[in-house]
Amino acid sequence: MAEQQVLALGRTAWLAETVGYTQVRIQAATARRDTSPPTGTGPGPGPGPREPVRAVVRLVWAGADPAGTFLDGRTATVRFTQNGDGSWNRTT
Secondary structure, eight states: OOHHHHHHHHHHHHHHHTTTOEEEEEEEEEEEEOOSOOTTSOOOSSOOTTSOOEEEEEEEEEEEOTTOOEEEEEEEEEEEEEOTTSOEEEEO
16 A cells, blocks of 8 residues: 555545635544454455555644534545556545
8 A cells, every 4th residue: 555645645635625614634544454354344364366555544623614513533534446557536
């Protein structure tokens, strides 16, 4: 997994999500391979030979919501799935 690439994608995706907020800043972020079972499946060891690589970006961020309430230490999770060409798509 290209950790830096997925990390940058996660930051960009989250900043787009918070467009209605002001004073937004990302305080911390990590990107890791997502080994949790895909939605709708039972427990398993992670991606099999035909399953795409999945990644999860976890963020801690701060910002003022549309009402003006500023909070820091907010958390967010952004998930991605890798395409066959090596690019990444955001998933839910």
